[in-house]
Amino acid sequence: xxxxxxxxxxxxxxxxxxxDRKFTFVLVGATGLHVALxxxxxxxxxxxxxxxxxxxxxxxxLSRAMMLLLKGDLSGSFxxxxxxxxxxxAIITLILSVLLPKSIIQPAISRAxxxxxxxxxxxxxxxxxxxxxxxxxxxxxxxxxQLIRG
Amino acid sequence: MAGGLIGICALLxxxxxxxxxxxxxxxxxxxxxxxxxxxxxICGLYTFVWGWMNANRLGIRNIMLIWTLLLIIQLxxxxxxxxxxxxxxxxxxxxxxx
Numbered sequence: 001x002x003x004x005x006x007x008x009x010x011x012x013x014x015x016x017x018x019x020d021r022k023f024t025f026v027l028v029g030a031t032g033l034h035v036a037l038x039x040x041x042x043x044x045x046x047x048x049x050x051x052x053x054x055x056x057x058x059x060x061x062l063s064r065a066m067m068l069l070l071k072g073d074l075s076g077s078f079x080x081x082x083x084x085x086x087x088x089x090a091i092i093t094l095i096l097s098v099l100l101p102k103s104i105i106q107p108a109i110s111r112a113x114x115x116x117x118x119x120x121x122x123x124x125x126x127x128x129x130x131x132x133x134x135x136x137x138x139x140x141x142x143x144x145x146q147l148i149r150g
Numbered sequence: 151m152a153g154g155l156i157g158i159c160a161l162l163x164x165x166x167x168x169x170x171x172x173x174x175x176x177x178x179x180x181x182x183x184x185x186x187x188x189x190x191x192i193c194g195l196y197t198f199v200w201g202w203m204n205a206n207r208l209g210i211r212n213i214m215l216i217w218t219l220l221l222i223i224q225l226x227x228x229x230x231x232x233x234x235x236x237x238x239x240x241x242x243x244x245x246x247x248x
Contacts, residue, residue, distance in 0.1 A: 027199045034195060043228035045195050045221075048168040052161075059192040126188050
């Protein structure tokens with residue numbers, strides 16, 4: 001059996017979460033509510049870091065980017081956050097893990113966990129996200145802050 | 151005067167919210183590892199939901215209650231005073247022209 005790419009203590013974060021249907025259900029519900037409120041321009045969850053410091057965190061802009069992506073505005077979505085398609089795919093996966101019966105979803109989760117461990121895909125995506133955030137902060141800070149502030 | 155008071159209130163609520171977020175985020179890092187901790191840093195909503203799902207086990211129920219209360223206050227402030235800050239609100243009656 002191939003060795004995991006990363007140390008054992010760096011558990012893959014996504015696939016084990018898919019096994020916890022209760023947690024996934026609550027997370028999907030909260031995310032859906034948040035995106036719905038944002039789409040209606042109503043007050044919703046605000047990043048505590050950005051609210052106090054005025055500096056966007058790595059996830060700032062994702063909600064609006066995903067909303068624009070759902071509306072078909074690809075360029076608008078990319079402007080807000082380039083990782084929106086990945087996170088939207090993750091949310092769709094979470095929704096499917098809640099809706100589909102266990103007999104269908106369990107083999108898929110096991111396969112996903114294997115892929116996560118062997119390729120370190122989640123680590124790469126999270127690392128890429130951090131670098132993307134740092135690049136926006138260092139080279140486009142004013143525009144970045146203005147975009148998030150709205 | 152009222153505007154300044156509301157601003158200070160919003161600042162305190164924001165500060166409290168951030169402190170609660172950091173406390174729960176540290177718990178997330180300790181309990182679930184680095185990757186989930188980074189995920190919690192990126193998505194504060196994930197940290198919030200995780201905090202509530204594990205509140206009793208980790209003994210952070212009070213922190214989560216305080217954080218939830220602060221969020222509700224924040225939403226109320228945004229809704230009440232965010233509306234009032236819309237340009238042209240309340241709408242002025244149009245002048246009668248002869």
